[in-house]
Amino acid sequence: MGLVLGIESSCDETAAALVDEGRRIVAQRIASQDEAHRPFGGVVPEIAARAHSERLTPLIAATLDDGGVSLRDIDAIAATAGPGLIGGVMVGLVTAKALALAADKPLIAINHLEGHALSPRLSDPKLQFPYLLLLVSGGHCQILRIDGVGRYTRLATTIDDALGEAFDKTAKILGLGFPGGPAVERIAAAGDASNVPLPRPLLGSAEPHFSFAGLKSAVLRARDSEKYDPADIAASFQQAAIDCVVDRSRRALQSSDTPTALVVAGGVAANKAVRAALENLAAEFGLPFVAPPLALCTDNAAMIAWAGQERLAMPRFASDPLDIAARPRWPLDPSAAPVRGAGVKA
Numbered sequence: 483m484g485l486v487l488g489i490e491s492s493c494d495e496t497a498a499a500l501v502d503e504g505r506r507i508v509a510q511r512i513a514s515q516d517e518a519h520r521p522f523g524g525v526v527p528e529i530a531a532r533a534h535s536e537r538l539t540p541l542i543a544a545t546l547d548d549g550g551v552s553l554r555d556i557d558a559i560a561a562t563a564g565p566g567l568i569g570g571v572m573v574g575l576v577t578a579k580a581l582a583l584a585a586d587k588p589l590i591a592i593n594h595l596e597g598h599a600l601s602p603r604l605s606d607p608k609l610q611f612p613y614l615l616l617l618v619s620g621g622h623c624q625i626l627r628i629d630g631v632g633r634y635t636r637l638a639t640t641i642d643d644a645l646g647e648a649f650d651k652t653a654k655i656l657g658l659g660f661p662g663g664p665a666v667e668r669i670a671a672a673g674d675a676s677n678v679p680l681p682r683p684l685l686g687s688a689e690p691h692f693s694f695a696g697l698k699s700a701v702l703r704a705r706d707s708e709k710y711d712p713a714d715i716a717a718s719f720q721q722a723a724i725d726c727v728v729d730r731s732r733r734a735l736q737s738s739d740t741p742t743a744l745v746v747a748g749g750v751a752a753n754k755a756v757r758a759a760l761e762n763l764a765a766e767f768g769l770p771f772v773a774p775p776l777a778l779c780t781d782n783a784a785m786i787a788w789a790g791q792e793r794l795a796m797p798r799f800a801s802d803p804l805d806i807a808a809r810p811r812w813p814l815d816p817s818a819a820p821v822r823g824a825g826v827k828a
């Protein structure tokens with residue numbers, strides 16, 4: 483049945499999953515660390531690494547148990563090897579190496595972003611290459627052309643904040659707590675998006691990139707003015723962000739060869755208003771719109787196991803060496819030119 487064990491530990495979710503070659507998620511477990519980080523209003527790398535090291539091994543054992551299999555039944559072990567918070571990545575990768583060595587199984591080191599990028603193919607068997615991908619998470623905001631496994635061309639990135647980061651900072655400014663994205667979406671639903679005038683950075687710009695720092699500063703000023711209801715600020719922020727995302731995606735669709743689909747992935751893809759706006763944009767171009775189910779948008783190990791399956795299925799598959807290094811930074815398209823100010827956060 484071709485089973486891959488996936489391991490994810492690059493941020494604040496400790497996760498393990500078993501995915502078979504027929505795209506079935508046989509078992510998966512996720513231990514969120516939200517409670518541990520909440521008092522600090524953000525992810526504390528040292529706390530995250532310690533939590534991963536305490537939780538990961540029992541979590542893998544429980545996942546194997548859920549699937550009714552043992553390590554002997556696994557065909558390969560796939561683990562996130564970067565980019566991300568290096569302490570957590572090391573815990574996951576070292577664990578995967580030890581299991582691969584002990585059970586004599588191939589090790590597959592997965593780029594976390596590749597996990598997000600291929601996740602829509604786990605949930606949608608019909609999705610073919612090439613597709614245009616909007617990858618929007620806490621640390622990344624990119625538009626990529628996905629031509630095949632390992633064939634990724636970056637068309638756009640952010641020159642300052644990632645979209646998820648903008649949601650998280652808005653949540654912090656409005657005192658909505660952590661994690662921020664879902665909280666902003668929740669109160670935005672009760673707000674009026676036309677009440678607070680906010681900028682749309684780079685809207686209509688000839689360059690392909692994103693920028694959200696100016697929007698975040700405007701949210702801060704709106705709050706400090708004490709003129710607006712927080713729900714209206716959240717709704718107006720979300721609409722401004724969506725306008726930017728749609729504009730930049732439209733530009734990418736206009737300037738690239740016709741893809742098979744418009745696809746969104748990463749944590750912010752869990753936002754229903756973002757999904758709805760992109761679905762309309764895809765319809766404008768007569769393209770199918772594909773977004774993974776919400777649980778596959780935010781960090782999880784099923785997408786890592788699936789990326790492992792995609793690698794295993796390649797004609798010249800080679801497992802990764804046991805001395806492969808964990809990478810805090812690891813661009814999906816290493817040939818993409820650096821962009822002014824583009825801080826790819828750990």
Ligand code: KG4
Pocket residue numbers: 493618619620621622645646647649650661662663664667748749750751752753754779780781
């Ligand atoms: O992919 P992910 O789980 O982790 C990273 O690789 O960064 O993405 C997390 C990001 C966070 O910034 C979080 O606030 C955002 O995704 N997010 C959302 C929603 N759910 C998660 N942003 C907006 N609306 C949501 N419903």
Ligand code: ZN
Pocket residue numbers: 594598619620748749780781
């Ligand atoms: Zn992620």
